[in-house]
Amino acid sequence: MAEIIIPTPLRKFTDNANRFTTSATNVGDAISELTAKYPGLKEHLYAGDGQLRSFIKIFVGEEDIKHLQDTKTRIDEKTVVSIVPAIAGGKSLPSLSAKERESKRYFEYQRNVL
Amino acid sequence: MNNGQFQNIQFSKEELERYSRHLIIPEFNIEGQRKLKAARVLVIGSGGLGSPALLYLAAAGVGNIGIVDFDKVDASNLQRQVLFSMEDVGRPKVEAAKERLLGLNPFINITTYDTHLNSHNALDIFKDWDIVADGTDNFPTRYLINDACVLLGKVNVYASIFRFDGQVTVFNYKYPNGEFGPNYRDLYPEPPPPDLVPSCAEGGVLGVLPGIIGSLQANEVIKIITGLGEPLVGRMYSLDALSFETRIFKYRKNPGNPLTGSNPSLKGLIDYEQFCGIPKKEEEVKRGSQGVKEVTARQLKEMMDRHEDFQLIDVREKYEYEIANLQGELIPMNRILDSIDKISRNKKVVVHCRSGSRSANVIKALEQKYGFENLYNLKGGILAWANEVDPSVPRY
Numbered sequence: 001m002a003e004i005i006i007p008t009p010l011r012k013f014t015d016n017a018n019r020f021t022t023s024a025t026n027v028g029d030a031i032s033e034l035t036a037k038y039p040g041l042k043e044h045l046y047a048g049d050g051q052l053r054s055f056i057k058i059f060v061g062e063e064d065i066k067h068l069q070d071t072k073t074r075i076d077e078k079t080v081v082s083i084v085p086a087i088a089g090g091k092s093l094p095s096l097s098a099k100e101r102e103s104k105r106y107f108e109y110q111r112n113v114l
Numbered sequence: 115m116n117n118g119q120f121q122n123i124q125f126s127k128e129e130l131e132r133y134s135r136h137l138i139i140p141e142f143n144i145e146g147q148r149k150l151k152a153a154r155v156l157v158i159g160s161g162g163l164g165s166p167a168l169l170y171l172a173a174a175g176v177g178n179i180g181i182v183d184f185d186k187v188d189a190s191n192l193q194r195q196v197l198f199s200m201e202d203v204g205r206p207k208v209e210a211a212k213e214r215l216l217g218l219n220p221f222i223n224i225t226t227y228d229t230h231l232n233s234h235n236a237l238d239i240f241k242d243w244d245i246v247a248d249g250t251d252n253f254p255t256r257y258l259i260n261d262a263c264v265l266l267g268k269v270n271v272y273a274s275i276f277r278f279d280g281q282v283t284v285f286n287y288k289y290p291n292g293e294f295g296p297n298y299r300d301l302y303p304e305p306p307p308p309d310l311v312p313s314c315a316e317g318g319v320l321g322v323l324p325g326i327i328g329s330l331q332a333n334e335v336i337k338i339i340t341g342l343g344e345p346l347v348g349r350m351y352s353l354d355a356l357s358f359e360t361r362i363f364k365y366r367k368n369p370g371n372p373l374t375g376s377n378p379s380l381k382g383l384i385d386y387e388q389f390c391g392i393p394k395k396e397e398e399v400k401r402g403s404q405g406v407k408e409v410t411a412r413q414l415k416e417m418m419d420r421h422e423d424f425q426l427i428d429v430r431e432k433y434e435y436e437i438a439n440l441q442g443e444l445i446p447m448n449r450i451l452d453s454i455d456k457i458s459r460n461k462k463v464v465v466h467c468r469s470g471s472r473s474a475n476v477i478k479a480l481e482q483k484y485g486f487e488n489l490y491n492l493k494g495g496i497l498a499w500a501n502e503v504d505p506s507v508p509r510y
Contacts, residue, residue: 005354005359005361007279007354008276008277008278008279008354009276009277009279018354018356018357040421043419043420053306054302054303054304055302055304055305055306057301057302057363057365059361059363059364062349062361062362062363062364063364064363064364064365064366067366082352082361082363084350084352084363085306086253086274086301086302086305086306087274087275087276087279087281088250088251088252088253088256088274088276088305089250089251089252089274089275089276089319
């Protein structure tokens with residue numbers, strides 16, 4: 001069974017599971033299985049046009065699937081598939097409401113500290 | 115890194131004693147120490163990542179260190195920002211940091227910038243430094259630092275954390291042949307939109323994690339200065355501190371990179387808040403005809419579909435709720451002022467009734483009497499929902 005590693009920021013959509021095992025034989029099928037089990041994950045991985053979001057990378061081993069056969073990249077029981085999002089720090093103002101964002105913009109967005 | 119200028123660097127007896135554990139490493143020796151003393155490293159952010167990075171860079175003998183930070187030390191920083199002490203609370207971070215670092219190593223120079231880094235000052239601040247170490251906590255500043263480094267040809271040693279996850283890599287590394295390694299925009303072309311993960315609702319960070327990751331960042335800086343080992347160029351180190359699994363991910367130049375790709379479109383710095391989808395003031399939610407902030411039925415549906423974290427309050431009567439409801443929390447209008455503690459102040463709250471009139475009045479009362487700022491009226495109420503979103507909902 002291949003294994004998909006779920007990063008911390010996305011675990012809220014996987015009932016806190018940090019990995020998912022699959023018998024799929026390519027990356028696309030494996031991710032489809034994952035999003036079928038955790039439907040809330042899908043919109044965070046894919047944009048409306050079905051493309052992988054530009055702040056998410058999927059690696060098979062050390063390699064970006066874009067430089068392999070993309071979603072057709074073959075996987076087997078030894079494969080580790082990693083979903084790797086961009087992360088920016090310990091504090092995430094964007095999750096606040098628009099009003100809160102506005103009132104805290106100067107103190108938070110320009111904040112150059114952790 | 116220092117173009118041979120380090121050759122003339124001299125050390126006092128005290129310095130030679132201080133750095134003796136470096137000097138006796140055969141690969142490092144006095145030449146490595148000279149390179150450190152000649153180096154100019156700018157650290158952006160003196161917080162969780164900047165604290166360990168700065169301490170180790172200063173201790174190691176990096177001769178010229180710049181610190182950019184506009185913030186003051188807060189008690190909540192001390193959980194992870196080991197550069198500061200209780201007596202520093204309330205002081206400008208750059209001031210407290212400089213004092214601490216010179217106390218640790220008086221043989222180095224510290225330059226401070228007690229300012230917000232922005233598109234207007236970044237190029238001017240960066241131009242005098244060899245290496246930039248990014249220890250910031252937000253996407254706009256990270257893209258700003260990347261772009262400024264690329265425009266000026268500076269190497270950007272990147273470290274980032276989220277809760278239990280850490281990432282380290284080296285962007286825009288300058289090879290001896292003058293070519294540059296890939297940069298942040300090659301790895302992640304665009305930041306996440308503000309309301310989508312991974313900028314997710316719950317932030318937070320395990321205090322020791324920036325200690326680990328910031329130290330690795332300092333290690334990369336020292337490797338680059340001394341030329342020792344293989345810098346993390348085109349490779350990103352990733353740590354999951356909970357499972358203690360580390361991985362290396364490879365990335366390469368992207369022809370579509372707007373700065374360094376085959377058809378570059380960016381020639382200077384931009385508005386990074388706008389780039390990251392952060393609305394400007396004038397784009398903020400306008401108040402509707404009833405004098406309260408509004409969402410339409412379709413917008414509410416989108417919020418639900420996105421699993422956005424918000425509270426939905428239904429201020430109709432119980433009998434109305436039984437006819438049709440949106441599974442909101444039922445707090446009838448005449449009880450709402452006695453139920454203030456049930457209304458969130460930390461997230462968006464959508465209030466609705468049948469047609470949008472009662473809920474608008476409820477919002478006005480809550481805003482005026484209790485200072486709520488996070489309330490939104492469902493425009494047209496559940497009737498609008500029935501008309502625009504779900505025709506199966508009875509119109510009554």
